[in-house]
Amino acid sequence: MICKPIASFGRLSAKPHNVITLDSPAHLSKLICNQQKLGLAHGMGRSYGDVCLNPDGVLWLTTKLNHFISFDEKTGYLHCEAGVLLRDIQRWAIPQGWIVPVTPGTQMVTIGGAIANDVHGKNHHRFGSFGDHVHSIKLLRTDGETVECSLNHRPDWFAATIGGLGLTGVIIAATIKLQRVLGPWLNTQTIPYANLTEFFNLADESESDWEHTVSWIDSHEGNGRGLFMRGNFTAIESSKNSSARQFTMPFVPPISLMNRLSLRALNTAYYHLKKRKQNQCVIHYESFFYPLDRVLEWNRIYGPKGFFQYQSVIPRNNGQAATQAMLKEVARFGAGSFLAVLKTFGDKKPQGMLSFPCSGVTLALDFPNKGLKTHQLFNRLDAIVQEAQGRLYLAKDARMPRQLFEAGYPRLAEFLKYRDKGIRSELSRRLMGN
Amino acid sequence: MNKPKKIVIIGATSSIATHCARIWVQNQTVDLTLVGRNLERLERVAADLTVRSPTSTIQVVVTDCLNPATIQTTVDDIVAKGLVDIVLIAHGSLPEQLDCQNDLQLCQETIIVNGLSPVLYAEAFAKHLSCAGRGTIALIGSVAGDRGRQSNYIYGSAKGLVARFAQGLQHRFAGSGVKIVLIKPGPTDTPMTARFKNNGMKLATADQVAKQIVTGIEAGKSVIYTPGKWLFIMAIIQHLPAFIFNKMRI
Numbered sequence: 001m002i003c004k005p006i007a008s009f010g011r012l013s014a015k016p017h018n019v020i021t022l023d024s025p026a027h028l029s030k031l032i033c034n035q036q037k038l039g040l041a042h043g044m045g046r047s048y049g050d051v052c053l054n055p056d057g058v059l060w061l062t063t064k065l066n067h068f069i070s071f072d073e074k075t076g077y078l079h080c081e082a083g084v085l086l087r088d089i090q091r092w093a094i095p096q097g098w099i100v101p102v103t104p105g106t107q108m109v110t111i112g113g114a115i116a117n118d119v120h121g122k123n124h125h126r127f128g129s130f131g132d133h134v135h136s137i138k139l140l141r142t143d144g145e146t147v148e149c150s151l152n153h154r155p156d157w158f159a160a161t162i163g164g165l166g167l168t169g170v171i172i173a174a175t176i177k178l179q180r181v182l183g184p185w186l187n188t189q190t191i192p193y194a195n196l197t198e199f200f201n202l203a204d205e206s207e208s209d210w211e212h213t214v215s216w217i218d219s220h221e222g223n224g225r226g227l228f229m230r231g232n233f234t235a236i237e238s239s240k241n242s243s244a245r246q247f248t249m250p251f252v253p254p255i256s257l258m259n260r261l262s263l264r265a266l267n268t269a270y271y272h273l274k275k276r277k278q279n280q281c282v283i284h285y286e287s288f289f290y291p292l293d294r295v296l297e298w299n300r301i302y303g304p305k306g307f308f309q310y311q312s313v314i315p316r317n318n319g320q321a322a323t324q325a326m327l328k329e330v331a332r333f334g335a336g337s338f339l340a341v342l343k344t345f346g347d348k349k350p351q352g353m354l355s356f357p358c359s360g361v362t363l364a365l366d367f368p369n370k371g372l373k374t375h376q377l378f379n380r381l382d383a384i385v386q387e388a389q390g391r392l393y394l395a396k397d398a399r400m401p402r403q404l405f406e407a408g409y410p411r412l413a414e415f416l417k418y419r420d421k422g423i424r425s426e427l428s429r430r431l432m433g434n
Numbered sequence: 435m436n437k438p439k440k441i442v443i444i445g446a447t448s449s450i451a452t453h454c455a456r457i458w459v460q461n462q463t464v465d466l467t468l469v470g471r472n473l474e475r476l477e478r479v480a481a482d483l484t485v486r487s488p489t490s491t492i493q494v495v496v497t498d499c500l501n502p503a504t505i506q507t508t509v510d511d512i513v514a515k516g517l518v519d520i521v522l523i524a525h526g527s528l529p530e531q532l533d534c535q536n537d538l539q540l541c542q543e544t545i546i547v548n549g550l551s552p553v554l555y556a557e558a559f560a561k562h563l564s565c566a567g568r569g570t571i572a573l574i575g576s577v578a579g580d581r582g583r584q585s586n587y588i589y590g591s592a593k594g595l596v597a598r599f600a601q602g603l604q605h606r607f608a609g610s611g612v613k614i615v616l617i618k619p620g621p622t623d624t625p626m627t628a629r630f631k632n633n634g635m636k637l638a639t640a641d642q643v644a645k646q647i648v649t650g651i652e653a654g655k656s657v658i659y660t661p662g663k664w665l666f667i668m669a670i671i672q673h674l675p676a677f678i679f680n681k682m683r684i
Contacts, residue, residue, distance in 0.1 A: 024478070067478055067481065067482035070481060092460070092485075
């Protein structure tokens, strides 16, 4: 065990944690079960808030549990250890015509993390969230019990663990259902929209013909102008270089480079540049799905105080009005966000008791941490979300009040029965009392 | 179709070795023999590689890495099944220097596991490769073998032995079809170095190191520093005059 400061992706804090690397499935129970200190599984630490943190407690690092176990070419079922990265599956599977159908905006996350946060992608309207593609999960509880669960076998445990924030036991292995794919290329379109009405029209008309839809929204311009992107996998191959270069943000700047001045200019420039270059092109899946993976440690750009992500989902009926209201607040606040994403979710009900996605529209915004001022903005946004009967995404959250959490996640009481008493996170302490 | 390359990895469950194997099976169909001490751990690696390359042949051999007679039989048995194209000798262990100083048993084991054992394996394969007139033996040494330092000279001296031995083999096989590759990784993020991570040391990933090893072997390099910056760092450390070097606590 070593003690060292650990930050999540938002870099809001770096408190000391006792880190234990799980490097072989053979010794897991010795490291996890019946320990004095409460622990939490930790993969790549790509969640933004405190769901992956457990200060002064133990973190069981899962990234060395990175072995495939078996693959059935007939069914597409991939059995693997929990620390395998989505990137490693995609890079192995896609050249052979298989794909993990649902992935978030980064592929640098572990299978365990993807399950625990029930992550979603640009194709929610077609394929639901990650949990819809998990066949079975193997959990190790800190009391020594091993729980294997799936939709048909111990389905209550399955529903608690998908989106269960790692609190039901340590996910040590899982079987994922891969899907057939034409190849690594996508046929994509970028269409500018001037306001939210245009956005919703585009989203609705795209749902039937386009597997992937997402939009970037200019959060400085209160009407909600933005760029709508949609894509489908294609058998057409592009000659474009697929292995684009990676860059690393080499240092933490003394102040956030995302500030009032730079953001307005960036947003305006981005909108007009892309607007001119609109229309069709064929691009590689890594560029389409994971553009930010190309800039390593891009989160440093927000300076030493770190940043918040604020991601909400609002039921469709209230969606447009609430989104408009939130955008107004953000524009009024000034120091908005560059990585602002607006997307509609489909009607598919998620598997997990604490899963985030639900039928409606999701808005994700990032804000440099400016202390009180930022929190005041969040309070105003919270009020809009709560009134519109929406909820916030736990994988991004570092600050929501408990009553908003309880209002947004009605299956909480049911979930609590499945918690592992030897596991705790900073988020569970903040929102569940322990 | 060409016969698949036959590759043997000694210490196949080590992080660097596993990543090398992943790259090899990703690029081609290979005939791979994984040698190690623990069957369960070998089978974990073998299963992973089988998923990655169902067309490759992957065998595991459980053996002891300390006894010369066992090493001889293990190697003879492997070669009896077919000529070997690449041997990667990757096993090792890294105990605390201070523990080695205080416990001669541990000191001896460290030198045997990191020095003597790889040498015996390489020598056993060298005989067969010499007869065949072709093939590559790659040994994992360490930057720690370049100059003795107070912080890890027991481990370092064993790796130094491997380096001198590799040099001798290179001399022996100069001009022949047999290539000897000495790999010197810097500190790498593996279970062996887990305890270094809390002092802020920036470690290379096993995957990065493995990539450079595989391309280095392909290119027939005689010495591979990985990551490459260690060539320069060690050149400086090796050439520091003693009156400066002895003032440093490295």
